[in-house]
Amino acid sequence: MGEAIVITSGKGGVGKTTTTANLGTALALQGKRVCLVDTDIGLRNLDLVLGLDNRIIYDLVDVIEGRCKIHQALVKDKRVDDKLYLLPAAQTTDKNAVNPEQMKNLIDELKREYDYVLIDCPAGIEQGYKNAVAGADRAIVVTTPEISAVRDADRIIGLLEQEEIEPPKLIINRIRKGLMNSGETLDINEITTHLSIDLLGIVIDSEDVISSSNKGEPIVMDPNSKASLGYRNIARRILGESVPLMSLEDEHKGVFKKLISIFSK
Amino acid sequence: MKKQLVHIKGTKEGLVLRLDDQCAYAELVEELERKVSEGGIDSKVDVQLYLGYRYCTSEQMTELIQIVQGPGKMLVSNVHSEVITVEECNHRMLENQCDTYVGIVRSGQVLKAEGDIIVIGDVNPNGRIEAGGNIYILGNLKGMVHAGVNGKEDVIIAASHFLPTHVMIADQIEVMSNEQPIVLKNADQLFAYINSDGKISYNRLQDFRNIRPLLTTSKGGS
Numbered sequence: 262m263g264e265a266i267v268i269t270s271g272k273g274g275v276g277k278t279t280t281t282a283n284l285g286t287a288l289a290l291q292g293k294r295v296c297l298v299d300t301d302i303g304l305r306n307l308d309l310v311l312g313l314d315n316r317i318i319y320d321l322v323d324v325i326e327g328r329c330k331i332h333q334a335l336v337k338d339k340r341v342d343d344k345l346y347l348l349p350a351a352q353t354t355d356k357n358a359v360n361p362e363q364m365k366n367l368i369d370e371l372k373r374e375y376d377y378v379l380i381d382c383p384a385g386i387e388q389g390y391k392n393a394v395a396g397a398d399r400a401i402v403v404t405t406p407e408i409s410a411v412r413d414a415d416r417i418i419g420l421l422e423q424e425e426i427e428p429p430k431l432i433i434n435r436i437r438k439g440l441m442n443s444g445e446t447l448d449i450n451e452i453t454t455h456l457s458i459d460l461l462g463i464v465i466d467s468e469d470v471i472s473s474s475n476k477g478e479p480i481v482m483d484p485n486s487k488a489s490l491g492y493r494n495i496a497r498r499i500l501g502e503s504v505p506l507m508s509l510e511d512e513h514k515g516v517f518k519k520l521i522s523i524f525s526k
Numbered sequence: 527m528k529k530q531l532v533h534i535k536g537t538k539e540g541l542v543l544r545l546d547d548q549c550a551y552a553e554l555v556e557e558l559e560r561k562v563s564e565g566g567i568d569s570k571v572d573v574q575l576y577l578g579y580r581y582c583t584s585e586q587m588t589e590l591i592q593i594v595q596g597p598g599k600m601l602v603s604n605v606h607s608e609v610i611t612v613e614e615c616n617h618r619m620l621e622n623q624c625d626t627y628v629g630i631v632r633s634g635q636v637l638k639a640e641g642d643i644i645v646i647g648d649v650n651p652n653g654r655i656e657a658g659g660n661i662y663i664l665g666n667l668k669g670m671v672h673a674g675v676n677g678k679e680d681v682i683i684a685a686s687h688f689l690p691t692h693v694m695i696a697d698q699i700e701v702m703s704n705e706q707p708i709v710l711k712n713a714d715q716l717f718a719y720i721n722s723d724g725k726i727s728y729n730r731l732q733d734f735r736n737i738r739p740l741l742t743t744s745k746g747g748s
Contacts, residue, residue: 412633412651413633415632415650415651415652416633416634416652419630419633419634419653420634422629422632455648455650457630
């Protein structure tokens with residue numbers, strides 16, 4: 262029996278879909294069977310980020326309305342052998358086509374076959390949010406170091422605390438080291454004390470994330486990116502490992518300075 | 527001799543009408559009407575009604591008052607009753623009790639209390655507390671607070687870290703954008719109250735005992 266994790270944020274554009282795609286891929290790379298569910302009915306895009314858009318035949322609403330079996334609608338990601346699947350959202354209807362009870366049944370069915378079911382939640386707190394949360398056992402709240410995103414995260418955490426699920430965990434996404442170190446944005450400490458929930462991990466803002474999303478390849482496939490490391494660390498923490506938080510210190514040291522720092526230890 | 531259902535007694539403050547609480551209501555009304563119309567009173571006089579252990583609905587209460595005031599000589603100044611309904615009693619208990627909330631009042635959440643409330647945790651921006659009585663916050667107050675929702679003006683709002691966006695007491699509202707000097711100087715351990723001019727003002731918790739000495743209910747510290 263697997264575990265269903267909803268990835269939500271309240272505010273749009275903070276990186277829910279990117280986070281879902283990357284955490285899913287990272288967990289699959291660790292050898293877990295993962296199913297990603299896009300619940301943003303009417304505005305699907307998780308398939309694009311994963312580069313699976315041209316293989317979709319059936320979607321979530323088809324499954325719920327009984328037009329096909331679940332395994333017919335699931336799209337396999339061939340890059341991670343037989344570990345990662347996507348259940349795409351419907352594009353032609355709206356979020357009211359599904360109700361929370363139907364979603365719960367669907368997620369329960371998926372949990373039987375997969376180790377992790379990651380649910381990509383739409384922005385907002387209306388029907389789509391309620392559907393996405395209905396089947397989840399745990400929740401991950403994604404925010405960025407902006408006051409608007411933190412405010413909405415606060416709201417969504419309040420709503421999640423009303424649900425019968427474990428206390429939500431926090432991911433701070435799109436951190437810009439320079440701005441954070443100079444105090445232009447909220448720092449990690451301020452955000453975690455304000456929201457007072459456990460921090461699951463941080464992800465450094467990087468242009469590679471945007472370019473890789475546009476190519477349809479999750480950034481975790483590229484082991485050299487800082488953002489990739491952030492997602493990999495979060496995946497390992499989800500699996501129960503304890504991984505220290507990556508530091509935000511600048512690492513533009515020359516070879517000479519590195520040598521000095523080695524000898525001065 | 528038949529038992530008297532209405533006793534009339536004269537006191538310094540006027541007449542006291544003691545109504546029997548065991549007989550039927552209809553009988554009581556009948557007897558009261560007769561007694562009142564007997565006359566013998568020349569000038570206007572204040573009357574106090576004692577209902578004893580009879581429960582009267584508000585319609586019955588006004589009917590009784592109207593009967594007494596009917597001839598125009600007697601004026602009901604007060605109605606005493608020994609009983610209240612469970613509903614009323616519960617309401618009074620709620621108004622006087624102190625609720626405790628452990629947790630964070632987050633953006634968009636509204637925490638309501640009939641009486642006082644103690645919040646052990648923060649009130650985040652856009653979070654809101656509404657209480658009929660006082661509000662005490664053991665944490666950071668960064669949201670909106672409304673004490674004395676039902677119009678009580680002698681209530682206070684206290685917080686260990688006092689940085690609200692809106693402060694409301696009874697029907698007064700203060701937007702904290704026009705920063706108060708005392709709050710700006712140090713936001714620790716402050717409270718808000720309505721001062722003698724009827725304006726919301728702020729002070730250190732140390733001065734609390736001088737401003738609301740009546741709030742203390744325990745005499746501790748020997």
